């Protein structure tokens with residue numbers, strides 16, 4: 001037997017955007033199901049600690065701790081049906097969704113859908129980045145905030161954007177050791193972002209406090225540098241850093257500096273998770289400064305597909321504060337379009353919301369720009385560097401496919417198996433597309449990575465249960 | 481709470497991620513890469529990269545997403 005569920009509105013993703021959307025639509029009488037693969041609502045920024053953990057003073061490790069806790073309290077008090085530990089692995093137009101989780105395979109049908117799937121981390125590869133001990137910057141925030149654990153005894157923190165300083169300070173506050181902080185941006189890049197960041201003096205001060213704290217701890221702070229190699233046998237023991245030029249190209253003519261460490265937390269911004277909106281047929285556009293391909297949405301969060309809405313960082317990197325506001329807007333729009341709200345009430349309720357969103361976005365856009373890597377950083381991907389972690393495909397093999405006549409990314413994929421592994425290209429897709437863009441004349445020419453089901457790997461034993469063939473949704477034809 | 485990893489007993493906190501419990505014991509090598517067989521460990525912590533796939537009580541799971549349960553039996557580094 002497979003469970004079949006029906007609802008007015010399915011919200012995919014229970015981060016700040018999805019949780020706010022669900023709350024808003026439920027306030028106006030919609031039956032709402034909020035799905036997430038995590039054990040509780042909160043998403044990446046407000047991720048809940050395991051239920052068995054007693055967090056004595058959440059605010060000490062994470063100033064945003066209470067925002068997540070209050071979001072979860074409001075959800076608990078609401079009529080939203082909260083369905084967690086469910087991985088969405090299949091979606092189709094007409095709004096059919098399948099999940100797997102503790103109840104096995106389940107199917108969901110809805111009149112409307114809000115996609116709030118958030119982001120993935122981008123890590124621009126370098127030799128040795130597959131060694132155990134190397135983790136993403138976002139992964140490090142999850143370790144610190146949710147798991148109350150350190151990445152290692154001595155961690156080097158590197159990459160670009162606000163998460164670099166945030167993670168370094170998080171480690172110091174938790175009593176850990178930071179071997180070095182290596183930022184590809186220059187102090188000048190940060191200074192240019194300051195005017196837009198001044199709309200949130202609280203966050204600006206927090207950021208300045210971070211830098212002070214890193215210096216105070218005596219941690220080497222290298223601006224305009226990049227990690228060019230990770231060394232070690234079975235795990236990381238040392239990293240090499242070099243200065244970069246104004247395009248972030250490593251300067252091979254300057255001697256590299258070595259730093260001993262047993263962990264490297266590294267990240268180069270975030271990429272919107274758009275496979276759900278792609279598979280549901282929404283139109284997308286490329287916006288480098290917002291993280292990559294994003295669904296086109298109108299000012300009320302409607303996508304190009306009727307009754308399909310999108311909100312939060314999956315519509316372009318902007319951060320937690322805008323995600324909370326934009327999610328609410330999406331939930332209200334879904335209620336309006338379902339005749340649960342009068343247009344006048346909608347206009348009234350959203351006018352203040354839009355003003356706040358505008359302000360929050362100014363800050364979000366500035367930090368998103370700081371997260372966007374300059375193209376020269378691709379030079380850290382040497383010919384022998386593994387680009388596709390799942391299939392061990394190197395840059396040399398990808399370039400060879402182009403030399404042999406591959407005309408687009410899908411041909412490169414077919415010839416090299418780059419992106420064909422179980423992560424479905426989520427870890428290598430952006431790098432492969434950036435390499436292709438060098439040859440094909442830009443990311444628009446390369447096009448987005450093809451979205452395919454299963455969106456998450458489904459364990460075979462889940463599929464080989466007591467299901468008939470008819471129960472299993474057939475993958476939609478691949479879209480470009 | 482205790483779990484068994486590769487025949488060894490290690491202690492862990494209830495509910496913490498298996499990947500974190502293993503890292504605390506210095507076990508970083510969770511799977512081997514499918515083609516070259518090189519060691520891999522947790523990378524994304526969000527259930528996406530699949531580098532942390534490990535055998536728990538006979539099932540293949542993402543160590544980063546798997547809460548530790550008393551008595552679970554774990555075999556590391558064998559899956560691809």
Ligand SMILES: Cc1cc2nc3c(=O)[nH]c(=O)nc-3n(C[C@H](O)[C@H](O)[C@H](O)COP(=O)(O)OP(=O)(O)OC[C@H]3O[C@@H](n4cnc5c(N)ncnc54)[C@H](O)[C@@H]3O)c2cc1C
Pocket residue numbers: 012013014015016017018035036037038042043044045046086087088089116117118119120121137138139141142270273311312313314318319320323455456524526
């Ligand atoms: C690993 C990571 C760590 C981050 N840490 C920070 C931080 O410390 N501070 C900060 O300011 N910003 C951080 N960010 C940036 C963050 O993305 C945004 O600031 C904010 O969380 C955006 O909210 P959102 O609701 O749009 O998305 P998210 O918070 O990312 O929420 C999306 C939700 O969708 C769920 N989801 C996605 N796909 C599926 C699926 N197929 N099936 C089931 N559920 C699914 C996810 O589990 C998640 O809960 C981090 C990003 C990442 C990727």
Ligand code: FES
Pocket residue numbers: 521522523524525526527528529530531532533542543544545
């Ligand atoms: S660490 Fe990436 S899936 Fe577990």
